Amino acid sequence: MSQEVEVDHAPPRPAALIEALRAFGYDAPTAIADLIDNSVAAGARNVWVDFLWNGRNSVVTVRDDGRGMSEKELVAALRVGSRSPVEPREPRDLGRFGLGLKTASFSQCRVLTVASKPQGALLGTRTWDLDFVCKRDDWLLLREPPAIAKKAIELVENQNCGTVVIWTTLDRMVGNSVPEDRVAEDAFYRTADQIRAHLAMVFGDFLHGRGAVVIHVSGHPVTPWDPFLIGHDATQELPMEPLVWKGEEIQVRPYVLPHHTRLAQKEWDLAGGANGWNAHQGFYVYRNRRMLVAGDWLGLGFTKEEHYKLARIRIDLTSGSDFQWALDVKKSRAWPPPELRAQLKRVAKLTRARASEVYRHRGRKLVTSSDAERVLLWNTLVKNGRTFYRLNRKHPIVAASLEAAEDPTVVKALLRLVEETVPVPHIYITNAEQPHSHAEPFEGVSSTQIRAVMQRVFDALIAAGHNAAEARRTMVHMDPFDRFPELLETMTSGAEHADIED
Secondary structure (H helix, E strand, C coil), X not given: CCXXXXXCCCCCCHHHHHHHHHHXXXXXXXXXXXXXXXXXXXXXXXXXXXXECECECCEEEEEECCCCXXXXXXXXXXXXXXXXXXXXXXXXXXXXXXXXXXXXXXCCCCEEEEEEECCCCCCEEEXXXXXXXXXXXXXXXXXXXXXXXXXXXXXXXXXXCEEEEEEECCCCCCCCCCCCCHHHHHHHHHHHHHHHHHHHHHCHHHCCCXXXXXXXXXXXXCCCCCCCCCCCCCCEECCCEEEEECCEEEEEEEEECCCHHHCCHHHHHHHCCCCCCCCCCXXXXXXXCEEEEEEECCCCCCCCCHHHCCEEEEEEECCCCHHHHCCCCCCCCCCCCHHHHHHHHHHHHHHHHHHHHHHHCCCCCCCCCCHHHCECCEEEEEECCEEEEEECXXXXXXXXXXXXXXXXXXXXXXXXXXXXXXXXXXXXXXXXXXXXXXXXXXXXXXXXXXXXXXXXXXXXXXXXXXXXXXXXXXXXXXXXXXXXXXXXXXXXXXXXXXXXXX
């Protein structure tokens, strides 16, 4: 006969726990996305997200035309911790912890009402009122909805089936604002705009193609955001890496996006995403087509830097592998298993290197040569952790200028002055904030003027002992003359020199 174990019953206090559940770190966009996960899992073809401003009595609703829930299913769905995260899930299920609907909603409001109607059955309604729970210190769902929610409930009642989630007493979004507070009203609707951008990103794969879901925000359908610009001719799709881990295949697809010179300004701004190009570089983690992470190097030891901003790598997880990726409740962060880190780091290094090449060479087709063959006007030096930019004294035109000068010390002083006054901070800031504002080399310059500069360099190479063919081959690898192959073919020894204008 087994010995009886002595225990103490220690259930959590509802009043304390329900307030603690508000602190999971949701913002309004991630909270709304969590609600829409349920709509997608319920087979909805339309989701309507609406905002009604009325000061402290404002309302946010998320309504869908999915299969709906019976009253028994509704009560189960509203139970905190309705399912264990280790339980098997349906392939379409986008949840994991059984907390999303509740924690997402509690993070923004104090009164959560859900009304649902399955096909051929009556509508059921339940409400969590945090103040009521705290007052009674018990997990008590209200059956009668607040009056302010009844108009939204009528909309789903008139559908064949569907569900509506209603947020009222929006203490985190509007506080105690009065309807006449225009500043608060503007902030309320700016939040709606942020939500629209977030949904375009998170549910981009669901918003197009066969069986697409249409998400309406304030009456307007959301346009999907493609972080990889897959349809653009200048996007480089590197070979896919299928990684097998514990019997699950994880697909890793690296992309290098086009240089800004290959995109129109509107395309560039849109591709930068809600948080800008630098913020959105890195890995994009998806589970069942739903984006979880929108650009992060996943703790692999890389930092987000300007010259890697074109690198984006898609990872597709199955529902069976996401738990081992330390997915958080908000579905906004993931951490790769130790066994995969070395392989992911290798993919990241390759993609970052390719992205850096495209960034440095301004998106043009790279010459098939090694860096050792290239003739650079500027050299980058690193000393004691500091970066310096120095003009290449062996560059043909620099060497020729020093040799031809009556007083080479004057030319050397000029070169050093130019090196010490390169406006690096200004260039960096301008390129990051207004990448299209920088002119291309010789932009707006006539072919005659470009040829005049090229001819001077060509002559310097001839004077240094090269024959004409060798000089042309050298200039093929010389920035920026490699952009003008048609002019290189016209270089001849002893040509008459045109004036080189400013």
